[in-house]
Amino acid sequence: MQENGVFFMRTEDWEMLAELYRTENITQAAQRLFLSQPTLTSRIKKMEMYYDVQLIIRKQRGITFTPEGEQLALHAQKMLYEQRRIEEQLHNMKDQFAGTIRVGVSNFFALNKMPKLLRLFKQNYPDVEFQVVTGWSSEMHRLILNHDVHIGFIKGDYIWNENKHLLYEEEICIASPWDFQWEDLPQLPRIDYHTDEKMRSIVDQWWYSTYKQNPNINIQVNQVETCKEMVIHGLGYAVIANLVVRPHTDLFIRPIHLPSGESVTRKTWMYYHEETLKLNIVKAFVQFIETLDVKAL
Numbered sequence: 001m002q003e004n005g006v007f008f009m010r011t012e013d014w015e016m017l018a019e020l021y022r023t024e025n026i027t028q029a030a031q032r033l034f035l036s037q038p039t040l041t042s043r044i045k046k047m048e049m050y051y052d053v054q055l056i057i058r059k060q061r062g063i064t065f066t067p068e069g070e071q072l073a074l075h076a077q078k079m080l081y082e083q084r085r086i087e088e089q090l091h092n093m094k095d096q097f098a099g100t101i102r103v104g105v106s107n108f109f110a111l112n113k114m115p116k117l118l119r120l121f122k123q124n125y126p127d128v129e130f131q132v133v134t135g136w137s138s139e140m141h142r143l144i145l146n147h148d149v150h151i152g153f154i155k156g157d158y159i160w161n162e163n164k165h166l167l168y169e170e171e172i173c174i175a176s177p178w179d180f181q182w183e184d185l186p187q188l189p190r191i192d193y194h195t196d197e198k199m200r201s202i203v204d205q206w207w208y209s210t211y212k213q214n215p216n217i218n219i220q221v222n223q224v225e226t227c228k229e230m231v232i233h234g235l236g237y238a239v240i241a242n243l244v245v246r247p248h249t250d251l252f253i254r255p256i257h258l259p260s261g262e263s264v265t266r267k268t269w270m271y272y273h274e275e276t277l278k279l280n281i282v283k284a285f286v287q288f289i290e291t292l293d294v295k296a297l
Contacts (some may be wrong), residue, residue, distance in 0.1 A: 009047075011083060014076040016043060021073035025062040047072075081147065088279055098127040099281050104140035104149040105132055108224060108244065109268060114153070116297045121288050128281050136196040144271050150282045152271040156198035163277075165270045165286075168295035171255040172202060172264045175228070175245040176237035179252050186213040189236035192220045193227035199266065203239045206256050206264050241266060243295070268294075 020029040020040075030040045048055050055069030065073055088099060105114050110132065118130055133143060137155045144152035144160075153167070174180070180188060192215075207215060219236060221227050224244055231238050232248060245251055256264045270289055277283045 011080070013043060013047065014079045014083075016040060017047075017073045017076035018080055020044075020056070020063070021065060021070070021076070023062075024064065099279075100129045100131050101151065101281055101285055102131045102149040103133070104143040104152040104154075105134050106137040106140055106153060106155045106268075107134055108155070108241070109153045110134040111225070112243070113294060113297055117289065117292070117294070120292075121285060124288075125281070125284060128285075137198065138196045141271075144273075147273065150272065150276045150279070151286065153268065154271055155266055155268050156196070157267060157269075158198075158271075160269075160271055163272050163274055165290055167268045167270055167289075169265050169267045170295070171242045172206070172239065172266060173242050173245070173253050173255045174237055175231050175240050175248075176252045177231055177234040180237065185215070185237070186211050187216060189218045190215045191227050191230045191236040191238045192217045193224050193238070194220075194222045195224065199241075202264060202266060206258060207239070209259055210256075 016029065016033060016035070019032055020026065023029045023032070026037055026040060030037045033040070044055060051068070051072070053068040054066050055072060056063045056065055084102075103114075114132065118132075122128065133140070133149060137158070140149075140152045140154050141158040141160075143149045144154075174185070176188075219230055221230065224240065227238050227240065228244055228248075230236065231240075231245070231251065238245075239256065242253065242255070245253055258264060270286070272282070272286060277286065
């Protein structure tokens with residue numbers, strides 16, 4: 001920023017650098033920060049003039065950071081982390097249940113569980129705000145590892161040496177618009193959807209331990225909800241988590257099993273760092289979640 005001809009860094013500049021480093025794209029960073037591209041570009045140029053180094057290199061698609069720019073962007077991330085930490089500590093010192101809880105949530109959980117959880121929690125703690133980030137469970141695992149969020153709601157078992165609470169375990173099943181025989185599945189049309197590596201590995205392990213043929217995938221979609229709608233409309237079957245299709249009683253839903261007879265399941269966890277429980281609002285939210293039957297919501 002610049003006042004009376006003198007440039008100095010502010011929180012907004014650290015946020016801009018961190019977001020640009022995360023996206024490597026000026027257009028995306030500007031959109032996420034609610035800035036115009038010319039404004040973002042102008043602020044980068046002022047920083048380059050101030051530090052007397054080139055920070056970014058424009059490519060045909062997106063940008064890349066110079067070594068000097070990367071060093072400053074990593075410093076920006078540290079500055080933002082310290083700013084959040086001191087704000088949280090100050091709120092906590094007031095001994096009040098107010099402030100913002102940062103949560104990373106897997107896509108299905110965000111759509112089907114999170115709105116109800118937040119509504120119930122805010123009935124008792126109306127002054128608490130939430131910053132919710134959604135995406136694949138692997139992305140949410142990275143966020144909680146890096147302390148970018150206080151709490152992660154994650155499907156699947158990831159490497160984690162701190163606190164976690166099992167929310168529920170669900171069966172992986174075949175959901176079909178018509179009755180079927182197990183031996184006929186390789187010939188029947190299957191609808192596939194983009195998912196994280198953990199889920200893909202579970203499904204592939206089951207399939208290739210059961211069948212020698214490849215599945216007959218005739219439709220591929222990006223989202224599990226789109227896949228579910230395709231199944232409902234009779235276009236094929238899907239290998240899918242039970243909670244996604246459980247409300248649709250007109251479908252033929254059968255759990256899958258390994259050759260050993262063991263059912264194939266996937267767990268959903270709440271991950272959090274022990275140190276975050278020092279914050280009143282985080283501790284209250286964790287305790288609130290632990291008392292609920294989340295699967296039944």
